[in-house]
Amino acid sequence: MAINPAPDYDNIGIKYEHTFAHDKGLLNFVKTSLELLPPDASVLDIGSGTGKPVSDTVVASGRKLYGIDLSPAMIELCRKQVPGGTFELVNILEFTPKEQFNAAFAVFSMFGFTREEMNEMARKWSEWIVPGGYLLIGTMAADDFPTKPHMLDEDGLCARGIEHTFMGKRIANLLYTKKGWESLLREVGFEVVGTEMVPFQPPAEAECDNEPHYYITARKAS
Numbered sequence: 001m002a003i004n005p006a007p008d009y010d011n012i013g014i015k016y017e018h019t020f021a022h023d024k025g026l027l028n029f030v031k032t033s034l035e036l037l038p039p040d041a042s043v044l045d046i047g048s049g050t051g052k053p054v055s056d057t058v059v060a061s062g063r064k065l066y067g068i069d070l071s072p073a074m075i076e077l078c079r080k081q082v083p084g085g086t087f088e089l090v091n092i093l094e095f096t097p098k099e100q101f102n103a104a105f106a107v108f109s110m111f112g113f114t115r116e117e118m119n120e121m122a123r124k125w126s127e128w129i130v131p132g133g134y135l136l137i138g139t140m141a142a143d144d145f146p147t148k149p150h151m152l153d154e155d156g157l158c159a160r161g162i163e164h165t166f167m168g169k170r171i172a173n174l175l176y177t178k179k180g181w182e183s184l185l186r187e188v189g190f191e192v193v194g195t196e197m198v199p200f201q202p203p204a205e206a207e208c209d210n211e212p213h214y215y216i217t218a219r220k221a222s
C-alpha cells in the first residue's frame, strides 16, 4: 500500500470521535490525570480534535479549558460539543498563550512532526506550563513497533518511517522511543513521573491497525 501524507482531519471530523472517543485507556488516563490537578486548574488541550473525550471531561470536572487545533472542522465541532471550553484555531507551532496553564494534555496530536519541530514544540510546552504543573501526553512509542536499526537516529532516541494504517490510509510516523521521550522532556525542564502502555483495538469499520497507546505524565520543575 502507498504511504500517504499526514491525515486530513478536516475530512475525518466526527469519524475520529466514533473510533477513538471510547478508548478506555485514554478515558482512564484523563481521569487519573485530573486527580493530580487542583479543582480550579486551567488546562490546555493541544490538538483538541472533536473535543471528546479530553476537553469535555476537563470541563465536566469544573476546570477551565482552552483548546487549540489547526483544523477548522475540528474547532467547529469543539465549540459545538464543548460549549464550556474556549477554542482557538491555530497551529501548535504558532500558538502564543496569554497566560500559563496549570496543565496541558497533548493526546495523539504530535504525529507528523519532524524531530526539529518536536524539539521546538517541547520548548513551547515548557513555556506554557507553570512551575510544578503537569504535561499529560498520549502518544505511541517506537519501542512498541518492530523497527529495524537503520530506522533509528544515531542517538537511539527516535525512529523514522514507522508504518501504520490509520483510517484506511497507510502513513509513516516519526516516533520517539520511551528513552527519547524522557530525554526530550528532561531537556526542557520536565520530569517523567509516570508512564503506561495500554493497547487499543479500534473497531473493524475504522480501518485502523491496533495501536499501542503510550501515556506519559510529566511534571515541570518547581
Ligand SMILES: C[S@@+](CC[C@H](N)C(=O)[O-])C[C@H]1O[C@@H](n2cnc3c(N)ncnc32)[C@H](O)[C@@H]1O
Binding pocket: 009, 016, 020, 046, 047, 048, 049, 050, 051, 052, 053, 054, 068, 069, 070, 071, 074, 090, 091, 092, 093, 106, 107, 108, 109, 110
Ligand atoms: C488524532 S487527533 C487527536 C484529537 C484529540 N487530542 C483526541 O485525542 O481525541 C489529532 C488532532 O491534532 C490536530 N493537529 C495535528 N497537528 C496539529 C498542529 N500542528 N497544530 C494544531 N493541531 C494539530 C489535528 O487537527 C487533530 O484534530
